[in-house]
Amino acid sequence: MRTSKLERKTKETEISVSLNLDGIGKCSIDTPIAFLNHMVNELSVHSLIDLEVKARGDLKHHIVEDVAIVLGKAIKNALGDRFGLKRFGYAIVPMDDALALASVDLVQRPYVSIKVNLEKQRVEDMACEDIIHFIETFAKNIPCTLHVEILKGENIHHKIEAVFKAIALSLREAWSYDERRIGTPSSKGMM
Ligand SMILES: [Mn+2]
Numbered sequence: 001m002r003t004s005k006l007e008r009k010t011k012e013t014e015i016s017v018s019l020n021l022d023g024i025g026k027c028s029i030d031t032p033i034a035f036l037n038h039m040v041n042e043l044s045v046h047s048l049i050d051l052e053v054k055a056r057g058d059l060k061h062h063i064v065e066d067v068a069i070v071l072g073k074a075i076k077n078a079l080g081d082r083f084g085l086k087r088f089g090y091a092i093v094p095m096d097d098a099l100a101l102a103s104v105d106l107v108q109r110p111y112v113s114i115k116v117n118l119e120k121q122r123v124e125d126m127a128c129e130d131i132i133h134f135i136e137t138f139a140k141n142i143p144c145t146l147h148v149e150i151l152k153g154e155n156i157h158h159k160i161e162a163v164f165k166a167i168a169l170s171l172r173e174a175w176s177y178d179e180r181r182i183g184t185p186s187s188k189g190m191m
């Protein structure tokens with residue numbers, strides 16, 4: 001079982017994350033931001049990580065950023081040497097009118113490209129720029145390469161939710177084991 005626990009306390013926030021990458025998608029997400037809880041819940045359910053997150057802090061932006069850092073680093077710790085993994089994963093996920101694509105490479109070279117057309121500044125109780133910041137910060141702390149694109153859609157809640165589901169499915173694929181792979185899935189000999 002690939003598990004990890006991580007806590008981070010600063011003058012701005014207090015975050016704790018506990019996870020099992022080889023879980024069943026059982027989660028308890030407790031932050032003061034309802035839409036963030038909803039999206040991190042989607043990440044857990046569709047990537048099948050068992051995940052406990054507790055976060056408190058002074059400002060929403062700080063909480064969003066620090067949850068992304070701690071969650072990303074906890075995944076990094078659980079992944080270990082990344083030997084035997086499929087390494088790549090991708091998904092195209094619909095949610096009613098919305099269609100989103102995510103593609104991930106678990107090589108430890110952080111690069112994030114997010115191509116989304118969000119016409120509104122907010123969704124539910126979050127600023128859209130904070131959602132984008134979450135995705136960026138999360139991927140950079142895993143670290144991995146992540147490309148995200150919203151292919152179409154009208155409803156902003158659907159569009160963002162489809163993105164999170166696509167990221168979850170991509171990660172699940174990428175960190176699953178390839179039975180035929182011995183050692184590191186890289187011609188360099190390291191990830
Ligand atoms: Mn929803």
